[in-house]
Amino acid sequence: MSDDSDNKAYWSANLRLVGICLVIWAIASFGFAILLRPLVAGISVGGTDLGFWFAQQGSILVFLVLIFFYAWRMNALDREHGVDEE
Amino acid sequence: MDQTTLNFIVVGASFALYFGIAIWARAASTSEFYAAGRGVNPIVNGMATAADWMSAASFISMAGLIAFVGYNNSLFLMGWTGGYVLMAMLLAPYLRKFGKFTVPEFVGDRYYSNAARVVAVICLIVISVTYVIGQMRGAGIAFSRFLEVPIDIGLYIAGFVVLVYAVLGGMKGITYTQVAQYCVLIVAYTIPAIFISLQLTGNPIPGLGLFSTMSEGTAGAGQHLLVTLDGLLTDLGFREYTATTNPWLMALYTLSLMIGTAGLPHVIIRFFTVPKVSDARWSAGWALVFIALLYLTAPAVGAMARLNITTTMWPAGIEGEAVSEAELPDWFETWKVTGLLGVEDKNGDGLIQYYNDANPDMAAIAEERGWAGNELVTFNRDILVLANPEIAQLPGWVIALIAAGGIAAALSTAAGLLLAISSAISHDLIKSVFRPDISESGELLAARISMVVSICVAVYLGLNPPGFAAQVVALAFGLAAATLFPTLMMGIFSKRMNSAGAIAGMLAGLISTCLYLFLYLGFLFIPGTAVFDSSQYLFGIPPTHFGPIGALFNFIAAFLVSRATAAPPQEIQDLVESVRVPRGAGAAQAH
Numbered sequence: 001m002s003d004d005s006d007n008k009a010y011w012s013a014n015l016r017l018v019g020i021c022l023v024i025w026a027i028a029s030f031g032f033a034i035l036l037r038p039l040v041a042g043i044s045v046g047g048t049d050l051g052f053w054f055a056q057q058g059s060i061l062v063f064l065v066l067i068f069f070y071a072w073r074m075n076a077l078d079r080e081h082g083v084d085e086e
Numbered sequence: 087m088d089q090t091t092l093n094f095i096v097v098g099a100s101f102a103l104y105f106g107i108a109i110w111a112r113a114a115s116t117s118e119f120y121a122a123g124r125g126v127n128p129i130v131n132g133m134a135t136a137a138d139w140m141s142a143a144s145f146i147s148m149a150g151l152i153a154f155v156g157y158n159n160s161l162f163l164m165g166w167t168g169g170y171v172l173m174a175m176l177l178a179p180y181l182r183k184f185g186k187f188t189v190p191e192f193v194g195d196r197y198y199s200n201a202a203r204v205v206a207v208i209c210l211i212v213i214s215v216t217y218v219i220g221q222m223r224g225a226g227i228a229f230s231r232f233l234e235v236p237i238d239i240g241l242y243i244a245g246f247v248v249l250v251y252a253v254l255g256g257m258k259g260i261t262y263t264q265v266a267q268y269c270v271l272i273v274a275y276t277i278p279a280i281f282i283s284l285q286l287t288g289n290p291i292p293g294l295g296l297f298s299t300m301s302e303g304t305a306g307a308g309q310h311l312l313v314t315l316d317g318l319l320t321d322l323g324f325r326e327y328t329a330t331t332n333p334w335l336m337a338l339y340t341l342s343l344m345i346g347t348a349g350l351p352h353v354i355i356r357f358f359t360v361p362k363v364s365d366a367r368w369s370a371g372w373a374l375v376f377i378a379l380l381y382l383t384a385p386a387v388g389a390m391a392r393l394n395i396t397t398t399m400w401p402a403g404i405e406g407e408a409v410s411e412a413e414l415p416d417w418f419e420t421w422k423v424t425g426l427l428g429v430e431d432k433n434g435d436g437l438i439q440y441y442n443d444a445n446p447d448m449a450a451i452a453e454e455r456g457w458a459g460n461e462l463v464t465f466n467r468d469i470l471v472l473a474n475p476e477i478a479q480l481p482g483w484v485i486a487l488i489a490a491g492g493i494a495a496a497l498s499t500a501a502g503l504l505l506a507i508s509s510a511i512s513h514d515l516i517k518s519v520f521r522p523d524i525s526e527s528g529e530l531l532a533a534r535i536s537m538v539v540s541i542c543v544a545v546y547l548g549l550n551p552p553g554f555a556a557q558v559v560a561l562a563f564g565l566a567a568a569t570l571f572p573t574l575m576m577g578i579f580s581k582r583m584n585s586a587g588a589i590a591g592m593l594a595g596l597i598s599t600c601l602y603l604f605l606y607l608g609f610l611f612i613p614g615t616a617v618f619d620s621s622q623y624l625f626g627i628p629p630t631h632f633g634p635i636g637a638l639f640n641f642i643a644a645f646l647v648s649r650a651t652a653a654p655p656q657e658i659q660d661l662v663e664s665v666r667v668p669r670g671a672g673a674a675q676a677h
Contacts, residue, residue: 068368
């Protein structure tokens with residue numbers, strides 16, 4: 001079994017990963033798709049601007065990538081810290 | 087063969103499939119009834135979660151919501167998918183590790199308090215019952231439109247079908263039925279969308295077609311679809327499809343839907359059915375894959391339908407004559423009968439002019455051309471998806487498939503909600519609070535009886551929907567965001583959070599949300615009891631957007647009260663430690 005300090009390191013690695021993922025989550029949805037839309041309005045995509053594309057397609061694709069990336073990284077972290085399920 | 091017979095055959099075949107699954111997947115133990123024996127493959131669970139989550143609202147209403155508003159209503163797309171990121175990273179794997187059967191059970195054990203558990207049960211029941219009403223109505227309407235049976239008969243049939251597989255199979259039966267229902271609904275949704283996208287843009291993938299140029303032979307050949315649509319709409323006095331109105335309110339509503347989604351108990355319990363913590367992580371991703379297949383298609387369905395309707399009304403372009411009443415397509419006639427679609431030749435010229443008569447800039451044009459107001463007087467947004475195959479002139483079996491798909495979307499969500507309600511009653515109230523000595527077979531019987539009672543209540547509420555159904559949905563999301571989500575999250579991420587803090591937080595979220603809704607929408611939504619009207623919103627925030635603010639109150643109250651009171655006992659801190667690491671999830675299965 002793993003000891004306490006290893007569990008602490010595992011947990012802070014998890015928190016760091018969740019933090020990074022949620023920053024990207026917020027930039028893709030609240031950022032590009034809504035509040036920062038005027039900033040990226042210059043980039044045109046299929047007859048409209050990048051913000052519109054993010055609002056109707058891009059943000060959902062980013063969410064998908066994030067969840068799979070998180071699952072893959074966490075399952076690897078489980079093994080590195082010896083807390084995976086046997 | 088006429089269309090109704092064909093609809094009966096396709097819908098009947100889908101029901102036969104659900105019954106077959108029900109007999110195959112009978113539940114023999116409480117673990118099978120509540121959590122499908124924790125033996126569900128993560129991809130299968132992802133598919134079941136997608137069907138569980140995508141309700142009659144996602145299937146029938148969402149494309150219409152986007153079509154008639156445009157960019158602003160993208161908030162439904164982002165809000166209802168973005169919540170899965172929160173669920174996958176902040177809740178699902180840890181709750182799976184905890185290894186129990188219901189959401190209130192985690193609240194009760196983590197906060198070592200039956201009071202906290204009962205508050206959680208109350209929140210869960212309010213949220214889920216609200217949702218069920220909408221599903222039963224949706225199924226009833228699909229029955230009456232496609233099978234030409236009265237709504238009340240449709241509701242009895244819907245109730246009976248759910249009864250068979252949910253009571254027999256519990257979570258196990260519901261899971262495998264939801265997989266079948268997902269297949270029916272996604273095929274029904276995407277086939278018409280693919281054909282329409284091909285007709286308009288030549289691109290078979292609707293999500294790409296939305297950003298493509300129009301095909302030869304269409305109104306705006308060679309021009310981007312969205313440019314064509316924006317042009318048509320502004321010429322008719324409507325707002326541009328791609329225009330932004332209030333980004334801050336849009337962001338707040340999106341956040342409200344995201345947190346609300348992550349806190350919905352009937353979705354959370356789906357992650358209890360997978361064998362391992364790592365499976366719960368993957369499963370959230372698979373759920374979003376299956377949801378995204380519909381959610382990436384919906385905005386294309388919306389924009390293309392809006393374009394098709396506009397060009398149908400103006401076959402010779404806006405400079406030319408409007409469509410004559412005699413030349414309206416057949417599907418207009420079919421839907422006029424339902425009262426969901428209506429035209430009125432106000433200026434008596436035999437033509438139907440469709441434009442935005444509320445826009446003052448249109449007054450001069452209307453006077454010059456002899457228009458006397460918008461003549462497409464009713465166009466219910468819910469028709470859009472249901473009429474889509476007819477608009478695209480697809481064969482009868484596609485229309486029948488849409489009927490089966492709409493019913494599948496409603497039934498799969500209803501079943502998931504009913505399981506959440508009945509397991510909260512049998513497991514959290516009967517087993518944990520009133521009769522802790524109940525035997526396994528006694529609890530299984532109690533679970534089945536609670537399920538039957540829940541279905542009867544749902545059918546009754548479907549037959550007699552409270553007049554405030556739409557407002558209550560705002561309450562459901564607001565409560566999920568303001569009560570369950572913060573409480574569950576703090577239970578995992580804050581070891582210091584104690585019983586007093588959690589109860590204070592839940593009450594702060596519950597009371598502030600109810601108060602804000604009741605002040606603006608009426609006490610218990612009774613008409614005429616509202617204290618303020620929509621011009622007096624605090625900081626301009628509508629009640630539907632209140633979720634994140636209620637959640638903030640929950641967090642603040644919980645933090646302050648927990649810091650002022652003693653830390654939770656050592657065994658609870660150990661419990662939090664153990665929930666945070668996956669190792670040992672297998673052992674936690676033994677209940």
